[in-house]
Amino acid sequence: MPKTQQLLDDLQGEQDYGIFLAAQMGGVPNELQLIIQTAQFDEAAGGLRPRRQYVARALGVEEHRISLGVFGRLFIADEHPILYHHNLPRAQVHFEGRPSDINELVLDIHQAYVTTFGPWRELAADINRSQPLVNLFASGSGLLGTMPQPAAERMAKVLAHHGLKATLDEKSLHNGADEHGRSRQFKLLGIDDSYVVALAFSVEEMGKI
Numbered sequence: 001m002p003k004t005q006q007l008l009d010d011l012q013g014e015q016d017y018g019i020f021l022a023a024q025m026g027g028v029p030n031e032l033q034l035i036i037q038t039a040q041f042d043e044a045a046g047g048l049r050p051r052r053q054y055v056a057r058a059l060g061v062e063e064h065r066i067s068l069g070v071f072g073r074l075f076i077a078d079e080h081p082i083l084y085h086h087n088l089p090r091a092q093v094h095f096e097g098r099p100s101d102i103n104e105l106v107l108d109i110h111q112a113y114v115t116t117f118g119p120w121r122e123l124a125a126d127i128n129r130s131q132p133l134v135n136l137f138a139s140g141s142g143l144l145g146t147m148p149q150p151a152a153e154r155m156a157k158v159l160a161h162h163g164l165k166a167t168l169d170e171k172s173l174h175n176g177a178d179e180h181g182r183s184r185q186f187k188l189l190g191i192d193d194s195y196v197v198a199l200a201f202s203v204e205e206m207g208k209i
Contacts, residue, residue, distance in 0.1 A: 003203040003204055004076070004201070004202070006052075006203075007036070007038065007052075007054050007074065007203050008075075010038035010051060011038060011073070013040070015040050016039075016040055016041075017038070017039050017041060017048060017070055018036055018037065018038050018039070018070070018071045018072070018074055019036070019038075019048070019071075020034065020035075020036055020066075020068045020069055020070075020071055020191055020194065021035040021036065021053075021068065022035040023035070026059075028059070030060050030061045030198075031057060031058065031059055031060075031061065032057070032058045032061050032198070033055055033056070033057055033058075034055065034056040034058065034189075034191075034196070035053070035054075035055055035206075036053070036054045036055075036056060036074075037051075037053045037054075038050075038051045038052050038053075038054070039051055048070075052205055052206075053206040053207065054203055054204065054205055054206060055203070055204050055206055056201060056202070057201065057202045057203075057204075058198035058200075058201055059198055059200045059201070060199030061196060061197070061198045062197045062198060062199075063082075063086070063195075063196075063197040064194075064195065064196040064197065065193075065194055065195055066194045066196070067192075067194050071191050072192060073190070074189075074191050075188075075189075075190045076188065076190075077187065077188045077190065078185070078187055078188075080190070081116065081118055081121070082121075082195060082197060083186055083187075084116075084117070084148035084149075085121070085148055086186040086197055087185050087186055088148045088149050088150065089148070089149050089170050090147060090148055090149065090152070090171050091146070091147065091148075091149055091153075091169060091170045091171065092143060092145075092152075092169040092171070093143070093144040093145055093146070093147065093152050093155050093166060093167075093168060094141075094142070094143055094144070094166070094167040094168075095141060095142065095144055095159050095164045095166050095167070096140070096141045096164065097140065097141070097163060097165055098137065098138065098140050098164075099137055099162040099163060099164060100162070100163065101162075102134050102137045102138060103134070104162070105137060105158070105159075105162045105164075106133045106134060106137070108158045108161070108162070109127075109133065109144075109155065109158060112155060112158045113126075113154075113155075116150055116151045116154055117151065126145045126146060126147035126151065127144060127145035128143045128144060128145050144159070146171075149170065152168050152170075153168070184199070185199075186198065186199060187199070187200070187201060189201050
């Protein structure tokens with residue numbers, strides 16, 4: 001993918017920047033087209049000097065969060081905390097027992113989640129929201145939540161640390177390939193705080209054949 005590497009190379013220097021100009025639907029279902037311009041900061045002019053313009057196509061888009069504007073970092077990854085919900089098995093986390101300090105356990109649960117996902121995910125999306133966590137742990141047993149395996153395993157360690165018994169019931173998302181044998185593993189295109197989760201990405205330089 002020479003144009004993909006060229007785009008990445010355009011953004012390697014300290015004075016290199018990108019401008020996320022637009023995002024639009026593509027010609028096939030679940031396709032997004034991202035219009036990106038690269039530029040260099042010109043100290044003499046006190047502004048950005050345009051270099052090249054690209055269209056990045058995302059095929060099989062599953063999730064996205066997009067903010068247009070100037071950015072400093074762009075990357076494509078096969079492994080990232082955002083991808084845990086798409087590529088890894090999930091597990092139901094059940095517990096038995098009552099902690100000696102419920103509030104401390106709740107704080108540790110939140111900390112474990114942030115350690116796993118950073119700023120990319122919210123705990124509320126994966127935990128049992130039928131009642132507050134304080135009430136749930138006071139009940140002595142129940143379902144903490146359903147979450148990707150790395151988070152579930154970390155939660156099990158936290159529960160054990162507080163003297164509770166944890167049980168993980170794992171459920172696979174998919175077998176890693178579709179009916180034609182093509183990979184179903186999602187990839188991530190990150191642009192600072194923006195991202196697109198899709199099955200494949202391609203990059204073309206606009207104005208070039």
